[in-house]
Amino acid sequence: MRRAPRTLPLFPEESLPPPDASAAPGKVPPRPVQAVDDPASPDLLAPSAALPKALWLAVQLSAASHTAPAAARPLLERLATRLGAFSPRISLVEPDGLVLEIGASLRLFGGYAALREAVTVALAEINETVRLACAPTPLAATWLARADGDDVLEIGQLAGRLGELPVTVWRGDAASLALLRELGARRLADCLRLPRDALARRCGVALVQALARALGQRPDPRAAWVPRRGWRETCELPAETELHAQLLEALAGLLERLSHALRTRDAAVQRLRLELFHLARPASSVVLELLQPSRDAAHLHELYARRLEQTALPAPVIALALVAPRLEHDVMPAAAGLFTPGTGPAACEGVPQLVERLRARLGVSAVHGLCLVPEHRPEAAWQPVAAPGQGVRDAPLPPAAVRRPVWMLAEPVALESHAGHPWHHGRLAIEQGPERIETGWWDGRDVARDYYIARDRAGVRLWVYRERLGARRWWLHGVFG
Amino acid sequence: MDEGLDKLLRQGRVWQAVRGPQAEGQGIASGFAALDACLPGGGWPRAALTELLLDTHGRGELALVLPALARLCTAAADGARPRWVCWVAPPFMPYAPALAARGLPPEYMLVVHPPGQAMRGEPLWAAEQALRSGQCCAVLVWADTAGDRHLRRLQLAAEASDAWAVLFRPAAARRQPSPAALRLLLDAEGLEILKCRGAQPARLSLPLHQAWPGVCPARPG
Numbered sequence: 220m221r222r223a224p225r226t227l228p229l230f231p232e233e234s235l236p237p238p239d240a241s242a243a244p245g246k247v248p249p250r251p252v253q254a255v256d257d258p259a260s261p262d263l264l265a266p267s268a269a270l271p272k273a274l275w276l277a278v279q280l281s282a283a284s285h286t287a288p289a290a291a292r293p294l295l296e297r298l299a300t301r302l303g304a305f306s307p308r309i310s311l312v313e314p315d316g317l318v319l320e321i322g323a324s325l326r327l328f329g330g331y332a333a334l335r336e337a338v339t340v341a342l343a344e345i346n347e348t349v350r351l352a353c354a355p356t357p358l359a360a361t362w363l364a365r366a367d368g369d370d371v372l373e374i375g376q377l378a379g380r381l382g383e384l385p386v387t388v389w390r391g392d393a394a395s396l397a398l399l400r401e402l403g404a405r406r407l408a409d410c411l412r413l414p415r416d417a418l419a420r421r422c423g424v425a426l427v428q429a430l431a432r433a434l435g436q437r438p439d440p441r442a443a444w445v446p447r448r449g450w451r452e453t454c455e456l457p458a459e460t461e462l463h464a465q466l467l468e469a470l471a472g473l474l475e476r477l478s479h480a481l482r483t484r485d486a487a488v489q490r491l492r493l494e495l496f497h498l499a500r501p502a503s504s505v506v507l508e509l510l511q512p513s514r515d516a517a518h519l520h521e522l523y524a525r526r527l528e529q530t531a532l533p534a535p536v537i538a539l540a541l542v543a544p545r546l547e548h549d550v551m552p553a554a555a556g557l558f559t560p561g562t563g564p565a566a567c568e569g570v571p572q573l574v575e576r577l578r579a580r581l582g583v584s585a586v587h588g589l590c591l592v593p594e595h596r597p598e599a600a601w602q603p604v605a606a607p608g609q610g611v612r613d614a615p616l617p618p619a620a621v622r623r624p625v626w627m628l629a630e631p632v633a634l635e636s637h638a639g640h641p642w643h644h645g646r647l648a649i650e651q652g653p654e655r656i657e658t659g660w661w662d663g664r665d666v667a668r669d670y671y672i673a674r675d676r677a678g679v680r681l682w683v684y685r686e687r688l689g690a691r692r693w694w695l696h697g698v699f700g
Numbered sequence: 701m702d703e704g705l706d707k708l709l710r711q712g713r714v715w716q717a718v719r720g721p722q723a724e725g726q727g728i729a730s731g732f733a734a735l736d737a738c739l740p741g742g743g744w745p746r747a748a749l750t751e752l753l754l755d756t757h758g759r760g761e762l763a764l765v766l767p768a769l770a771r772l773c774t775a776a777a778d779g780a781r782p783r784w785v786c787w788v789a790p791p792f793m794p795y796a797p798a799l800a801a802r803g804l805p806p807e808y809m810l811v812v813h814p815p816g817q818a819m820r821g822e823p824l825w826a827a828e829q830a831l832r833s834g835q836c837c838a839v840l841v842w843a844d845t846a847g848d849r850h851l852r853r854l855q856l857a858a859e860a861s862d863a864w865a866v867l868f869r870p871a872a873a874r875r876q877p878s879p880a881a882l883r884l885l886l887d888a889e890g891l892e893i894l895k896c897r898g899a900q901p902a903r904l905s906l907p908l909h910q911a912w913p914g915v916c917p918a919r920p921g
Binding site: 569576580587589590597600602603607616617620621624625627679680681697698 | 755756757758759760761762763766784790791792793794795796797798799800801802806807809810811812813814815822825826829830833835888
């Protein structure tokens with residue numbers, strides 16, 4: 220092995236042998252900083268002192284909880300999601316462990332002891348019994364965790380402490396392990412004492428490389444774990460139920476987990492799907508569309524509670540799944556401001572929350588806003604807006620708008636006509652008019668109308684028009700309130 | 701007069717039937733001087749339920765409320781106050797250009813159409829939610845039938861908010877007792893104050909047609 224030249228430690232990686240081809244190509248290896256405690260050339264090393272001192276925390280599932288490897292993967296992802304709060308860099312160690320780079324997080328959490336305590340508490344929340352161990356290299360941390368060893372925080376102590384571990388922490392092939400046993404190498408220290416080239420010849424190069432990585436003599440690039448784009452979790456109910464209260468209780472747990480995952484990833488959801496599984500029927504689903512991305516578990520729970528009130532269950536439910544197909548990043552979910560005016564907690568919520576609550580009970584089409592459209596046809600001069608308060612369009616106000624009635628009928632109603640006079644519960648008295656509107660010939664919905672203001676027998680002012688072409692019928696179009 | 705009694709009266713905690721409006725400037729000016737003079741606070745009551753009974757839709761109820769709504773919207777234009785106006789179950793569609801022409805920005809209108817007539821409490825429930833959200837300066841709700849409990853809840857929600865809540869009901873509901881702070885009847889003969897917290901019932905005739913600048917009374921011929 221080439222010795223690290225003392226004169227050129229500009230970048231610590233340069234002093235190391237090139238990584239072997241098995242290391243994931245294309246991945247940027249994490250910068251190992253093991254040269255930092257070399258006292259020989261402090262001034263040359265000064266720039267790299269700004270690098271965070273690498274420290275890895277390994278989380279190892281206890282043997283009882285990973286019976287099937289396939290079942291361990293979702294569990295690892297759940298752990299990784301939860302632990303994302305503690306480290307910017309998490310790698311899975313399949314099948315039953317993961318490592319967190321915590322060197323950069325120590326300052327934030329107030330030192331190693333406090334960080335470890337916080338991680339323990341977080342893991343206790345999801346009821347997982349795990350073993351933790353900390354070391355300056357990821358592999359050494361994993362090995363320590365597997366053997367339930369003590370933490371090693373200084374790279375200088377690493378070789379000595381790793382030596383105490385049994386060789387089985389290196390999960391090599393059975394032949395190599397058998398050979399080591401025959402050689403009498405029970406602990407890693409026995410392997411470290413052997414000449415490396417001889418060891419490589421007998422047991423294969425894998426063990427030698429693993430030892431070098433564990434000791435920090437070789438870089439150990441790890442693929443960072445990337446959370447999935449969406450989010451999905453299921454909740455099995457203890458028994459079939461039709462009771463809303465039981466469904467909502469299970470849903471509350473799912474939403475709490477969703478909210479946690481969203482906070483960890485700094486994301487929010489705009490669309491949620493709740494899948495309800497039945498025993499003898501295909502699953503049904505309840506979709507919730509929000510106006511504004513949210514990660515507030517209480518708000519989402521309230522909306523779903525109203526939605527489920529309106530939903531008839533086709534059959535008793537045996538399991539629930541909550542699916543967020545897409546997570547919205549780069550949004551600042553509306554949080555209650557510190558100085559928001561208002562008295563009660565309800566005063567802090569905005570119009571989108573109000574609209575969502577109304578829609579949850581009354582249906583999506585029941586609530587809308589209004590906007591102007593520059594158009595001469597009276598019925599086309601406005602439009603309902605699906606998202607009130609968002610994307611306000613500013614259309615110029617036609618001067619005739621002052622003469623328009625505030626009530627408009629959804630569709631004009633045909634009026635009876637007697638001797639050329641319009642009738643509506645009696646003869647209408649024309650008060651004013653006509654105002655001629657003749658437009659829209661270019662898009663096939665052309666109108667040619669004479670509008671009049673008329674008064675009916677009860678004294679109500681109506682806005683009526685007479686077709687200028689065709690049957691020249693009278694129509695009722697609006698009411699002056 | 702006894703000094704203690706005098707003090708009590710000055711605090712305004714004892715209402716005297718003979719006295720006129722007590723809390724000056726608390727109400728929302730209606731735009732009709734004759735009506736303002738009859739109402740305590742010089743206008744529509746804030747944070748209370750106003751009930752308007754109509755013999756028929758289109759009697760002039762919008763002309764009656766629109767000036768005050770425009771005033772509320774203008775006052776809220778700086779963004780410091782809630783500025784939404786919520787229309788719950790209106791009998792016809794509020795026409796955006798006409799609203800804009802009368803000073804109500806259409807982008808701050810929220811229209812709610814509860815589906816079907818089967819569920820009677822829906823309009824009042826929606827109005828209550830709008831009031832409790834604290835985002836609306838006014839909530840207008842149309843309901844043909846309203847149970848006592850729903851009315852009471854609506855009145856409480858209005859009191860908890862700072863908004864003007866107006867409930868439009870048919871004139872037939874006149875005989876039903878109501879917790880509203882102000883009850884008015886609008887029919888062909890004019891406007892009648894049926895009940896008013898802090899003032900006397902009265903009947904007055906308002907020039908409602910003047911609220912429509914383009915619409916003048918019948919032309920000769």
